[in-house]
Amino acid sequence: MADYRALWEILGMDLEKHDVLCAVLPELYGDVYLSQQNRPEGMNYYNFVISEVHGLRIQELENHKEEGGKVVGTFCVFVPDELILAAGAIGVGLCGGSQFWIEDGEKVLPRNICPLVKAFVGAKVSGTCPYFQSCDMLVGETTCDGKKKAWEILDEYVPTYVMDLPQMKRDKDYLKWAEEIEDLKAKLEALTGNQITEEKLAAAIKLCNRKRAALKRLYDARKALNVPISGKDALLISQIAFYDNPERFIEMTNKLCDELEERIEMSKGTAAQKAPRLLITGTPMAIPNWKLHHIIEESGATVVCEETCTGTRYFENPVDESQTDMAGMIKAMADRYLHINCACFTPNDGRVEDIIRYAREYGADGVVYYNLQFCHTYNIEYKAVEKALKEAGIPVLFIETDYSNDDTGQLKTRIEAFLEMLK
Amino acid sequence: MEEQDYYVIFPNVNEGLKLEKQLKEKKIKYTIVPTPREISKCCGICIKYLFEDEGAVKQAAAEHGIQVSGFHALHKRKK
Numbered sequence: 173m174a175d176y177r178a179l180w181e182i183l184g185m186d187l188e189k190h191d192v193l194c195a196v197l198p199e200l201y202g203d204v205y206l207s208q209q210n211r212p213e214g215m216n217y218y219n220f221v222i223s224e225v226h227g228l229r230i231q232e233l234e235n236h237k238e239e240g241g242k243v244v245g246t247f248c249v250f251v252p253d254e255l256i257l258a259a260g261a262i263g264v265g266l267c268g269g270s271q272f273w274i275e276d277g278e279k280v281l282p283r284n285i286c287p288l289v290k291a292f293v294g295a296k297v298s299g300t301c302p303y304f305q306s307c308d309m310l311v312g313e314t315t316c317d318g319k320k321k322a323w324e325i326l327d328e329y330v331p332t333y334v335m336d337l338p339q340m341k342r343d344k345d346y347l348k349w350a351e352e353i354e355d356l357k358a359k360l361e362a363l364t365g366n367q368i369t370e371e372k373l374a375a376a377i378k379l380c381n382r383k384r385a386a387l388k389r390l391y392d393a394r395k396a397l398n399v400p401i402s403g404k405d406a407l408l409i410s411q412i413a414f415y416d417n418p419e420r421f422i423e424m425t426n427k428l429c430d431e432l433e434e435r436i437e438m439s440k441g442t443a444a445q446k447a448p449r450l451l452i453t454g455t456p457m458a459i460p461n462w463k464l465h466h467i468i469e470e471s472g473a474t475v476v477c478e479e480t481c482t483g484t485r486y487f488e489n490p491v492d493e494s495q496t497d498m499a500g501m502i503k504a505m506a507d508r509y510l511h512i513n514c515a516c517f518t519p520n521d522g523r524v525e526d527i528i529r530y531a532r533e534y535g536a537d538g539v540v541y542y543n544l545q546f547c548h549t550y551n552i553e554y555k556a557v558e559k560a561l562k563e564a565g566i567p568v569l570f571i572e573t574d575y576s577n578d579d580t581g582q583l584k585t586r587i588e589a590f591l592e593m594l595k
Numbered sequence: 596m597e598e599q600d601y602y603v604i605f606p607n608v609n610e611g612l613k614l615e616k617q618l619k620e621k622k623i624k625y626t627i628v629p630t631p632r633e634i635s636k637c638c639g640i641c642i643k644y645l646f647e648d649e650g651a652v653k654q655a656a657a658e659h660g661i662q663v664s665g666f667h668a669l670h671k672r673k674k
Contacts, residue, residue, distance in 0.1 A: 176639070177637070198632055199632075202628070202629075202631075206626065216625075216627045219627040219629075219640075220612075220627045220640055222629060223628065223638070223639060223640040224608055224640055227608065227639050228639075
């Protein structure tokens with residue numbers, strides 16, 4: 173077996189504690205993923221990525237660093253990957269989705285904040301996440317109060333740069349966001365010593381758009397009557413998109429889509445044809461948070477779409493590729509990114525429209541509104557979403573939860589009752 | 596007799612990917628999985644195959660000089 177301990181040691185990890193985390197993965201992944209029947213063969217690639225999640229990819233980051241390259245960690249779909257790539261750096265998504273990190277997070281943070289923030293802070297302070305350990309700089313943003321203050325703590329461990337995301341969508345907010353993107357460009361140039369030229373940025377925009385197109389193709393396949401891939405497999409692919417090598421990810425995801433499109437032709441689905449189809453909307457699900465999808469699909473339904481940051485918000489709307497000068501490209505990025513409908517904006521009517529449109533496009537029988545505990549903006553926005561869905565005649569279930577398994581039984585009961593109602 | 600799952604493990608990820616390529620070409624059914632802790636404590640891939648294919652898997656590895664660290668059988672996990 174490949175021995176990555178020497179690599180982890182270079183990264184200054186707590187090997188003993190990290191081993192406890194490693195011990196959980198094979199069993200968890202086996203229970204949630206490998207127990208599925210009728211899985212597309214193309215999922216072997218993502219099995220490989222997960223199996224090597226703290227191995228091969230970390231080695232690739234280390235090799236890049238040995239050649240003088242930089243690694244930049246991000247936490248949000250508003251931070252433009254294009255700039256990181258154009259600066260010759262590698263970007264990795266760092267949101268934490270494991271209960272394992274909560275305890276360490278609570279050592280430095282209050283307990284009553286969202287599990288995602290506690291988990292990523294816990295991952296850093298415990299020295300058990302090799303992605304965090306590989307980063308030369310983190311780029312945070314101001315999407316919520318929890319994150320905003322957590323950057324101050326992370327900055328004590330690794331240089332953390334913060335982008336100030338406007339919380340309204342007026343013309344002046346678009347201008348301000350373009351300025352923030354300009355500032356990040358300068359910061360990345362200083363970090364890497366590489367100038368972000370128009371040519372490099374244009375190439376990075378094309379690369380990121382190709383990744384978006386591959387994910388869109390995957391999601392489009394889920395609109396089929398016989399869904400050719402389970403919701404949890406699609407979620408896994410979205411999660412992997414945040415840290416995998418982009419070119420390899422695009423190639424393998426397109427290969428998988430070839431297989432999915434063949435399955436659609438042959439009416440070969442992963443679930444029973446009459447299985448209820450659900451759309452999930454709400455807060456992000458960072459790897460390895462597969463909890464809700466697992467409960468839903470074990471209960472006999474299929475998740476056909478996620479209107480979340482680990483779903484449609486990550487890939488919808490490409491950056492306009494017709495711009496050729498720096499100012500035009502930065503404006504095009506600002507326009508694309510600020511168009512994302514996150515609950516941190518007021519008002520945020522666009523999200524309600526997105527949910528109803530997706531529910532129809534993906535043929536959803538019902539919507540599950542997923543709220544991570546203590547996420548106030550998404551929690552409050554439920555009221556508007558519920559009202560609009562009721563008016564549209566689409567049933568909705570509100571689920572508030574964290575990463576622990578304490579409420580799994582209760583959630584299962586509520587989801588089964590909801591599915592019963594959809595029949 | 597209790598049912599078992601069959602795994603082959605590798606000294607490094609590249610050897611695993613080489614064997615995967617051969618199995619794919621020969622249309623031998625396989626699944627890439629995280630190495631079960633009962634087999635090794637080092638993170639990384641291993642390949643799970645069907646018992647009836649064991650001869651073919653061993654032959655594919657031998658034919659192409661692919662290094663393997665061992666073949667293992669484990670009792671199927673009860674859910």
